[in-house]
Amino acid sequence: MENTVYTKIYAPPPFNRKEILRYAGITGNAPELSALIDECIAEAEREFTYKVCFARFKVERNNEMLDLGFTKTKSVHLGKNLSGCESVLLFAATIGLGIDRLISRYSKISPTKALILQAVGAERIESLCEVFACDVQKGCAEAGYAAKPRFSPGYGDFSLEVQKDIFAVLDCPRKIGLSLNESLLMSPTKSVTAIIGIKS
Amino acid sequence: MKITEYIKENLLYLDGGMGTLLQAEGLAPGELPERWNITHAENIIKIHRDYYNAGSNLVNTNTFGANILKFGREELEDIVRSAIANARKAANESRGSQPKWVALDIGPTGRMLKPYGDFDFEDAVSVFAETVKLGEKYGADVIFIETMNDSYETKAALLAAKENSALPVFVSNAYGADGKLMTGATPAAMVAMLEGMGADAIGVNCSLGPKALSAVVEEYLRYASVPVLLKPNAGLPKVAEGKTVYDVMPDEFASDVCELISKGVRLAGGCCGTTPEYISSLVRSSAEMKPRETEKKNITCVSSYTHAVVFDEAPVLIGERINPTGKKRFKEALKSHDIDYILKEGIAQEEKGVHILDVNVGLPEIDESEMLKTAVCELQAITNLPLQIDTSDPVAMEAALRRYNGKAMINSVNGKKESMEAVFPLAKKYGGLVVALTLDESGIPTRAEKRLEIAKNILAEAEKYGIEKKDIIFDPLALTISADNTAAKETLRAVRLIREELGCHTSLGVSNVSFGLPERDTVNGTFFTMALSGGLSAAIMNPYSAEMMKTYHAYRALAGFDDNCAEYIEFAADMPKQSSVPVEVQTQNAKKEEFASELQRAVIKGLKEQAAKLTLAMLSQTVPLDIVQGEIIPALNTVGVGFENKTVYLPQLLMSAEAAKAAFEVIKANMSGEKSADKCAFIIATVKGDIHDIGKNIVKLLLENYGFAVTDLGRDVAPEAVAEEAVRLRAPLVGLSALMTTTVPAMEETIALLRKKAPWCKIVVGGAVLNKEYADAIGADKYAADAMETVRYAEEISRELGA
Known part of the structure; x- marks a missing residue:
């Protein structure tokens, strides 16, 4: 049913080491960092929870105004992304507060580990989004639809302000323990909100 | 009849879901449901009435998000007033002769508290206070705090309720499938904190269906001495034939909840997806059930934002290192507001295996209240160990207790009237396990029997404040044997007497016993052994002391607390590291020539320990400035240039920086008196x-x-x-x-x-x-x-x- 918010908890997606290296600023070969990265992954692993909440909305167009049910926007970039889409799937994903605490702790005793944990966290939330997007794609394909690449607030001219509407409609604090602060940052920090366009 | 009396004898039926029903009535996505109290009063009254008709005794007002963050002051007042009036009207109009009450419903603010969000604890207290005051003003019977998934925000709400109304307060938390709150608390931790602060009923709502929540509920029943409440979801939502339905049906829901009532739940209703049908089914199925008595559990414990530490048979270690007494470097850190130094001391003790951290930051020349509050807030952001607030200043004590995210250990009260009058009201208000020193106006008695007498007086006085025996732990005071060779004996007798005659737990600052003696560690370790076998429950101690740690681990194994001696074996495996055998400096000849010196190699390779050790060795022959200019800076430059040329990556740059820092620390520590030449x-x-x-x-x-x-x-x-x-x-x-x-x-x-x-x-x-x-x-x-x-x-x- 449209507008109902669902919650899904995922099993840990496989680690993408290449991405971790990239987020840590390691663009080439650095085998001597391998053990340290393993250590960080091992320590962080038990802190993660992989939660997503989502809901589906109809897309209505009124000249250049895009009405997504939970918000109205004139974003050209989003409009392009959603061209031909009749509905969207709005989601919020988080890997939980544990990694924030761990990063905070290590920034007091080892900035190197804090940096790598930061990279591990970034990779985790991206991987979670990937797994979720894959699910959506599969579900769409089965029903004869196609899913667009995900599009987040802050991309192009799609204002971060929309976060307020997203949080109101998805009830993120209650559903997945994700909250929005006054400067539109999310806590836990390793979290993503995005829109996936769906077209037939 | 007062509701708090009623729940002593009867099962209390709560209401069910509101949000799902409002959506069915046409509440638009993103629309604030609280406004419906005014715009759609009839719809709200009908839902409440249906719940009363179904048998609910206590119905929650439609005020989940009614707070000053979402509404203007006037609108908020209108909302709360109408919400309570709506529920009251529904109660009056409803059938059924069951006693009926109205609860002011308070949900989370949706904002994350500092330090992981941007919402200050005191601001949260103020936000909740506004709603609470209105609830009291417009005649609610109960304050019902619910669906809280953060322990800290729960504390803010409960504190606001206690400070701004005399109404009973029920507190309900939302647990994840992992059995913890989103911010990490276990049921035992929440029970400790909420009971300590005086909640009248505590429990669980939302998230999951009754079966999935049963493990959490059973934990509540195991630890709680107040009635336990339960409002589960009707399972999880799923789509069936284009409609959203919850997967637990009324009959199954009722029988699952009844199962938990038979285990001890005393207040029951439903949350998301449940309807009046679920409640009437529950009321029908449990009609013949007799509620189980809520027993006093007499558990002595403290808690952090994640877990509770229970004082039972196995000894508890309280790390004493966060304390400036006799520590020059620590004093300096306090004066220069170097919080990181304190935090590192906390983490290091945690890594040594202590269970609780004592926090003492008292120094005449600093604002202790501000510093203690800061230290507590910063520590609880990075360690999950419970804290022992250690101060003789009641103002500082209150500042720290207020901000503490859990049930703290309070160090200390003593038998002096003045001390008890200052500390007990704080312990009653904020909760806490109070360390009570067995001394009074006439000092520390020599004889154990006299110390026992003081302990009895303290217990009697505590009772007047409503503080139970389980929340007092006695420190019968270890005195140095170099001054009086019966001192240790009397202290040990006092430990035993307090344990046997009062049934209370004890804690000792063990190392005082050896004051003035050589090789103090040896004496401390043996004294610790003797005290443990005499029934000591906890020790304030130095976790860097090899003897103390050996005693602790060996005692646990010998006394049967260590299954398969697993922890002891693990500890023993690390033993060589614990002693002061110097770390071997590795020299890999093959690579040696690439570096100007061993120290430069250590910094470039990011080897912290080696850098520190090599620096220390060099200091005997080289002046500090030459080490800095001739070794550390050139090494850092090598790495810095490598980073700029993209042959060294950021983590490596950082590792080198950490190694250099370790070298600097050694230099600093050895440059007594000389002022280091800081740049600007x-x-x-x-x-x-x-x-x-x-x-x-x-x-x-x-x-x-x-x-x-x-x-x-x-x-x-x-x-x-x-x-x-x-x-x-x-x-x-x-x-x-x-x-x-x-x-x-x-x-x-x-x-x-x-x-x-x-x-x-x-x-x-x-x-x-x-x-x-x-x-x-x-x-x-x-x-x-x-x-x-x-x-x-x-x-x-x-x-x-x-x-």
């Missing part, structure tokens, strides 16, 4: 609204390496605070970081203020969203793409100033 002052901060600080921390570390006197103001720093500090230090350099487009305006504002208040200072900015053009546009002097660039710029300015 550098103030660094992440701007207001932004909580990202990894990049800022990296810059700070490197700047320190290069000898700058860095003042780190932290993250989410207001423009005024930056300007004030720049003026105070007349700092020539300020570094600002922002990671979000939304926080760049705050950076611009900070720069503008600095230009006005501290026109002399150079401002360097960095962060993911910035670039050169942006930095110019907001008026910065310099955009630095990375930490090395900041260092180069700072050196340039520093040289200009020197010239």
